[in-house]
Amino acid sequence: MAVKGWIEVSDTYCKGCELCISACPQGVMELDMARLTPKGYHPAHTFKEGCTGCAICAIVCPDAAITVFRETTKAVPVPA
Amino acid sequence: MPKELWKGNEAIAEAAVRAGLEAYFGYPITPQTEILEFLSRRMPELGRSFVQAESELGAINMVYGAACTGVRVMSSSSSPGVSLMMEGLSYIAGTEIPAVLVNVMRGGPGLGNIAPAQSDYNQAVRGGGHGDYPRIVLAPASVQEAIDLMGLSFDLAEKYRMITMVILDGSVGQMMEPAEMPALKEIHRKGFDWATDGAMNRERRILSSIYLNPYDEEKTNLRLLKRWKDVQASEVRYKEYFLEDAKYIVIGFGTAGRVALSAVREARAQGIKVGLLRPITVSPFPHEVLDQLTGQAEAILVTEMNMGQMLDDVLLTVRGRVPVEFYGRPGGVVPFHDEILNEIHRLTSGTLAVRTDPRESWLTRMTAAS
Amino acid sequence: MATENLVYERPEAFTEMPTHYCPGCTHGVAHRLVAEVLEEMGVVNKTIGVAPVGCAVFAYNYFDTDFVEAPHGRAPAMATGIKRVLPDRVVFTYQGDGDLASIGMGEIVHAAARGENITVIFINNANYGMTGGQMAPTTLPGMKTTSSPNGRDVETQGYPIKMSEMLSTLEGTGYCVRRSLHDPKNIRLAKKAIRTAFETQVRGLGFAMVELLSTCPTNWGMTPVNSLKFVEEHMIPAFPLGDYKISDAIKQIKI
Incomplete structure (x- = not known):
């Protein structure tokens, strides 16, 4: 099963440049055309399931606007 | 300390070292190169920084960088090199940090020559770099005075967070005279609360000369002027010779003032009531004492090794109350004392009038003589 | 949110x-990589940055370190002054191509030749961004800018200057590489290079520079995404990525 992750995009920093959208390997990001940041940009967001928390969006983000999280995978004890 | 025989340029360098110079950045140019050469040996000997920069632009910006950390730093150059440093000087002024620059002036404009001159007075005193900024300018007339002023230059630069320039002509830089050097002091970094020396256990600091908002820049300009008023009130320095009963006043700085002193002494021996005012701070200019002297004077003679630059400061103070005459030797020529004595005799003739521009009659006499 | 996530x-x-x-400008990526490296090395509180003149003139606003702001092109000279009197601090300049490769050519070459222990982050985006997209020393042949409106004519306007290649010829240069910021893989490689360049400094191994091929979407007249493609398709062929100089001592550094 794929690792589950999620991101938070800061309205303070995001400028809607779309670099994260084209870089996202899962294709789960787009600009949120329903919202504007205080500076007047449509911010990026995930619009569907599938984020793995790979952080590639954060790596290409020129504004350090993205915080990335990933569900912790607990080690399942192997039966003896 | 006993007196020793010191060459002007080397004395300046050693005096700076003894005043706590931590870093020197320079570039060779005659007639100041001995400062660079001397410090290339002396600074590493003491574990201090010396860099021969790629250009005067490089040198002054190394000074700028080191000055941002709050250490005592200087450069030296001669006229064409100082012109190249004007960019850095303006930035240093705008950043409000202390730095010392020595200009051993030579004949100009352009490449000019390497003979002693005082033709960078306006560049030093009025600014030279872009923007509106005051700076302190000291003008020694002897090796001893140059030594004494080096320590003062760092003190003033730090006290007022301002550039201090020491301007002298090539003859003071090149001459050898007996002089007394102060003791070598240990360096104590002062930990200024503006210095960018790494934000250890404190808020970070930024040093820049940029104020994008014009109102902030205006405020900065006014702050600089207010600080300059303090400098004017407290830091004016000059030497007075035979002025108490003088009816005729000679004014000259640096070497021109020194040559004038010989002429004044001789005139005194001839019974002429003449005295000499020799500004040591040409910026701030000693307007107040000159104002008082104007009250007792029948005529004033300004003598410089240029085409009349300090003359404008004198005219500003005298404001047409008494005749002001000018005698200059530009282009790298040093006047002889008898030339100035002749001028003193002209002062006493009683036929002088107040003129708009004293350079005119001087130019007529100069061109007629040649 | 739990920190373990x-x-x-x-x-x-x-x-x-x-x-x-501007949105999508890779200056921001370069800034972020420098910030990450300083943080990872634990040197934030002993770093002094030197900002240039150009788009990065306000770099001092973004890093939580001491910063000074240099005259155009003079950052390596200022950094020299700082580093010489405070040799135990970390000193870096951040300069664009107009600043470093044109007006500041003398300063950068001599800082490298002297082997100054400073780190230089060099942003090459082939034009003067701050003043509105004029031709830079790094502008590609044929590339249109506001001061080469018919495309850079090499007959009259010369050829691009390859700084990494030039500086790698100097003995004082310890580390000199060119990287690109056009995709995640190359950004990771750029970060590693920046880390090495700072490690070079703290070990006193000489002058270190990382040249970063960057974008200027606004002045290139392209979307940010297309700008990255332009870097890949046009800039990299003109400015090949690679390690132009890594001294033997620096090769031993393990990150």
């Missing part, structure tokens, strides 16, 4: 101020 967050070496850079 955290994969990536904005580096603490950044201040809270949003940058003034």
Whole structure:
């Protein structure tokens, strides 16, 4: 099963440049055309399931606007 | 300390070292190169920084960088090199940090020559770099005075967070005279609360000369002027010779003032009531004492090794109350004392009038003589 | 959010101020990588940055370190002055191509020749961004700018200057590489290079420069995404990525 992750995009920093959208390997990001940041940009967001928390969006983000999280995978004890 | 025989340029360098110079950045140019050469040996000997920069632009910006950390730093150059440093000087002024620059002036404009001159007075005193900024300018007339002023230059630069320039002509830089050097002091970094020396256990600091908002820049300009008023009130320095009963006043700085002193002494021996005012701070200019002297004077003679630059400061103070005459030797020529004595005799003739521009009659006499 | 879930967050070496850079400009990526490296090395509180003149003139607003702002092109000279009197601090310049390769050519060459222990981050985006997209020494042949409106004519306007290649010829240069910021893989490689360049400094191994091929979407007249493609398709062939000089001592550094 794929690792589950999620991101938070800061309205303070995001400028809607779309670099994260084209870089996202899962294709789960787009600009949120329903919202504007205080500076007047449509911010990026995930619009569907599938984020793995790979952080590639954060790596290409020129504004350090993205915080990335990933569900912790607990080690399942192997039966003896 | 006993007196020793010191060459002007080397004395300046050693005096700076003894005043706590931590870093020197320079570039060779005659007639100041001995400062660079001397410090290339002396600074590493003491574990201090010396860099021969790629250009005067490089040198002054190394000074700028080191000055941002709050250490005592200087450069030296001669006229064409100082012109190249004007960019850095303006930035240093705008950043409000202390730095010392020595200009051993030579004949100009352009490449000019390497003979002693005082033709960078306006560049030093009025600014030279872009923007509106005051700076302190000291003008020694002897090796001893140059030594004494080096320590003062760092003190003033730090006290007022301002550039201090020491301007002298090539003859003071090149001459050898007996002089007394102060003791070598240990360096104590002062930990200024503006210095960018790494934000250890404190808020970070930024040093820049940029104020994008014009109102902030205006405020900065006014702050600089207010600080300059303090400098004017407290830091004016000059030497007075035979002025108490003088009816005729000679004014000259640096070497021109020194040559004038010989002429004044001789005139005194001839019974002429003449005295000499020799500004040591040409910026701030000693307007107040000159104002008082104007009250007792029948005529004033300004003598410089240029085409009349300090003359404008004198005219500003005298404001047409008494005749002001000018005698200059530009282009790298040093006047002889008898030339100035002749001028003193002209002062006493009683036929002088107040003129708009004293350079005119001087130019007529100069061109007629040649 | 629980910290154990955290994969990536904005580096603490950044201040809270949003940058003034245009959307999609890779200056921001370069800034972030420097901030991350300073943080990872634990040197934020002993770093002094030197900002240039150009788009990065306000770099001092974004890093949580001491900063000074240099005259155009003079950052390596200022950095020299700082580093010489404070040799135990970390000193870096951040310069664009107009600043470093044109007006500041003398300063950068001699800082490298002297082997100054400073780190230089060199942003090559083939034009003067701040003044509105004029021709830079790095502008590609044929590339249109506001001061080469018919495309850079090499007959009259010369050829691009390859700084990494030039500086790698100097003995004082310890580390000199060219990287690109056009995709995640190359950004990772750029970060590693920046880390090595700072490690070079703290070990006193000489002058270190990382040239970063960057974008200027606004002045290139392209979307940010197309700008990255332009870097890949046009800039990399003209400015090949690679290690132009890594001294033997620096090769031993393990990161």
